[in-house]
Amino acid sequence: MFMHSMRFGLLVLFGFGLLTDALASTPALKLREFTTGTEASLRGMAVAGKDEAWVSGSAGTVMRTTDAGKSWERVRVPGADELDFRDVEIPRPGTVLLMAAGPGRTSKLLRSVDSGKSWTVVLQNLKPDGFFDGMDFDATGMHGLLYGDPINGRLDLYVTHDGGASWKPMPPESRPLLQQGEYGFAASGTGITISKSVVYVATGGAVARVWRSTDWGTSWAVAGTPVHAGDESTGIFSIGFLDANLGLVVGGDYAQPELKEGNLARSSDGGKTWVAQPQVKLEHKACLRPLGQKGVLVCGRTGVVVSWDSGKTWQSIEGGGYFTVDVDVNARVAYLAGSKGRVATLQW
Numbered sequence: 001m002f003m004h005s006m007r008f009g010l011l012v013l014f015g016f017g018l019l020t021d022a023l024a025s026t027p028a029l030k031l032r033e034f035t036t037g038t039e040a041s042l043r044g045m046a047v048a049g050k051d052e053a054w055v056s057g058s059a060g061t062v063m064r065t066t067d068a069g070k071s072w073e074r075v076r077v078p079g080a081d082e083l084d085f086r087d088v089e090i091p092r093p094g095t096v097l098l099m100a101a102g103p104g105r106t107s108k109l110l111r112s113v114d115s116g117k118s119w120t121v122v123l124q125n126l127k128p129d130g131f132f133d134g135m136d137f138d139a140t141g142m143h144g145l146l147y148g149d150p151i152n153g154r155l156d157l158y159v160t161h162d163g164g165a166s167w168k169p170m171p172p173e174s175r176p177l178l179q180q181g182e183y184g185f186a187a188s189g190t191g192i193t194i195s196k197s198v199v200y201v202a203t204g205g206a207v208a209r210v211w212r213s214t215d216w217g218t219s220w221a222v223a224g225t226p227v228h229a230g231d232e233s234t235g236i237f238s239i240g241f242l243d244a245n246l247g248l249v250v251g252g253d254y255a256q257p258e259l260k261e262g263n264l265a266r267s268s269d270g271g272k273t274w275v276a277q278p279q280v281k282l283e284h285k286a287c288l289r290p291l292g293q294k295g296v297l298v299c300g301r302t303g304v305v306v307s308w309d310s311g312k313t314w315q316s317i318e319g320g321g322y323f324t325v326d327v328d329v330n331a332r333v334a335y336l337a338g339s340k341g342r343v344a345t346l347q348w
Contacts, residue, residue, distance in 0.1 A: 029348060030318065031317060034343050037074075039340050039341055040059050042057035042324065042337035043058075043085070043086045043187070043189075044085050045324045045326040046096070047335050054096060055337045057085060059083075060080035060081045060082065062074070062116070069335065069343060080110070083100040083102070083108070084100060084101055084102055089164075092141040094115050096112045098119075102132075106125075107124070109164075123167045125156075127151055131148050132148045133189075134146070136194045137164070143194075144194070145157060145194070145199050146160075148184070153177055154177050155184075155203075157174070158170065170217050174217060176220045179206050179207055183205050184201065188237075188238065188325075189324075190240070190288065190289075193240055195244065196244045200212055205231075205234070207235075208225045208229035209222050210267075226274065227264070228253060228261065228262035233256075234251070234252065237284075237286035238286055238288040248266055248267075249265050249288075251285070257284035257300070263282050263283070264280050266311060283303075284300060287325050291332075298325075299336055299338075300322075301321040303321050317346070332348050
């Protein structure tokens with residue numbers, strides 16, 4: 001099987017190379033960088049409006065801004081100093097979920113219903129081979145899925161229908177049977193997405209595939225993708241849909257982030273099939289977020305890029321690399337986070 005230690009230490013991958021054929025007519029965007037007062041590696045980001053965002057990362061770090069990133073307040077999570085929070089979600093106002101990724105019992109899910117004043121463990125992995133990778137919720141904030149590395153060859157899956165208060169493990173017959181060496185990446189929690197009540201889970205390693213469920217994880221269809229795979233450091237790292245039909249996946253090889261071939265694929269039929277984008281030359285990337293209409297923002301340790309034509313062409317944004325990003329489409333703002341406590345905002 002793959003090596004957790006390698007993935008866990010190197011998933012700082014949010015490398016997104018720039019495409020030389022950028023959109024000349026698009027005005028240049030600029031990141032506005034802020035300090036947080038922490039040296040943590042920040043991997044999870046959730047935006048709750050134009051002025052509020054939550055970020056999470058190593059050493060149990062959780063921080064919150066309510067003034068558009070100008071200042072960041074540390075949120076204390078009891079007993080979490082050794083946890084690595086790779087994903088944070090805000091399904092409903094005041095409700096926050098933190099996903100810790102790691103082997104065995106270090107993979108757990110904590111929930112707060114009072115904006116972080118108190119926390120409850122609502123899910124914990126008890127299996128030695130377990131390793132949580134990411135979670136997502138639908139637009140109502142009530143229905144969500146969390147996925148993890150395969151156990152006995154099948155994807156680890158949990159479902160909630162009460163806003164994350166309780167989680168039900170899916171029975172073995174409902175969990176996708178993966179190929180040997182196929183798994184997900186706990187990079188930014190965006191290897192899973194829910195679009196129009198359809199759940200998508202992206203994988204990597206031996207193969208790069210997209211699993212699709214229309215019944216909240218009870219049954220699954222799978223589609224192969226042309227994203228580079230075959231080694232434990234390769235595959236799909238992030239997935240997103242611009243509408244019910246148009247989806248993008250990004251990935252590559254985090255051990256060789258400079259490679260620019262086979263790191264992007266596109267679907268125009270709701271994830272049933274995926275095609276390569278050979279005209280796009282992008283370095284490894286690990287977090288993708290739609291910006292509304294045809295806009296897409298992707299970040300990585302080698303930089304940040306944006307597309308305004310559904311991923312056909314890309315332009316680079318100055319400001320260095322970031323590991324994760326989340327957006328508020330209505331407020332037209334993105335929050336990014338990365339190494340050594342770095343955060344930034346972007347408006348368009």
